[in-house]
Amino acid sequence: SQKIEQNSEALNIQEGKTATLTCNYTNYSPAYLQWYRQDPGRGPVFLLLIRENEKEKRKERLKVTFDTTLKQSLFHITASQPADSATYLCALDGLTGGGNKLTFGTGTQLKVEL
Amino acid sequence: EPEVTQTPSHQVTQMGQEVILRCVPISNHLxxxxxxxxxxxxxxxxxxxxxxxxxxxxxxxxxxxxxxRPDGSNFTLKIRSTKLEDSAMYFCASRASTGKRQPQHFGDGTRLSIL
Known part of the structure; x- marks a missing residue:
């Protein structure tokens, strides 16, 4: 069955450092991979989308890589700030069924400390 | 920036009752x-x-x-006879349709509590 894994343990880093979050998947061939941010009690907020034929995508302090051979995506936040503290969700979109549903990982909680 | 809105933010319902969760997607989304x-x-x-x-x-x-989608603006989810295990946050999302892949935009959810 399809499986998406993100680091279940929380990631604590110091302000100013680069946070790197991992998303691994099996038994799946996504056409697109998306990263979302979720704050407590709120809905997911879209951050970045990367296509299967793209290796890397950047937006301001965010960078995403997508390796379809390793079946892995890495999400980087450079110069991290306490305001970056949240849960980050990886979501796969395989263009199945016409509805383009997203399949989410469990998320990784990031805490950026002063 | 346009956003997806959901009501109510919290719904408490007795088991076996019907519940309707409401969403207003972003207006030009399909x-x-x-x-x-x-x-x-x-x-x-x-x-x-x-x-x-x-x-x-x-x-x-x-x-x-x-x-x-009764009126071209609202999008509703109905649960006919709720069970305890239906207790959860329910999120509505919408997506535009263009030639280029668009992300889904989520509302802040309705917390459904079944007693």
Whole structure:
């Protein structure tokens, strides 16, 4: 069955450092991979989308890589700030069924400390 | 920036009762979705809706669930006879349709508590 894994343990880093979050998947061939941010009690907020034929995508302090051979995506936040503290969700979109549903990982909680 | 709005923010219902969760998607979007998130678990797909019909549904979305877009602006999720295990956050999402892949935009959810 399809499986998406993100680091279940929380990631604590110091302000100013680069946070790197991992998303691994099996038994799946996504056409697109998306990263979302979720704050407590709120809905997911879209951050970045990367296509299967793209290796890397950047937006301001965010960078995403997508390796379809390793079946892995890495999400980087450079110069991290306490305001970056949240849960980050990886979501796969395989263009199945016409509805383009997203399949989410469990998320990784990031805490950026002063 | 336009956003997806959901009402109510919290709904408490007795088991066996019907509940309707409401969503107003972003106005020029064409694809609509419902997801749920049980406390401490991952966000799970329920159903997608396009051109006034369901395009895909998960095995969670059984005969007790239905969706409707009654008036061109609201998008509703109805649970006919609620069970305790329906307690969760329910998120509505919408997506524009262009030649280029667009992300889904989520509302802040309705917390459904079944007693």
């Amino acid at each position: 694809y609509f979705y419902w997801y749920r998130q049980i406390l401490g678990q991952k966000v799970e797909f329920l159903v997608s809706f396009y051109n006034n019909e369901i395009s895909e549904k998960s095995e969670i979305f059984d005969d007790q669930f239905s969706v409707e």
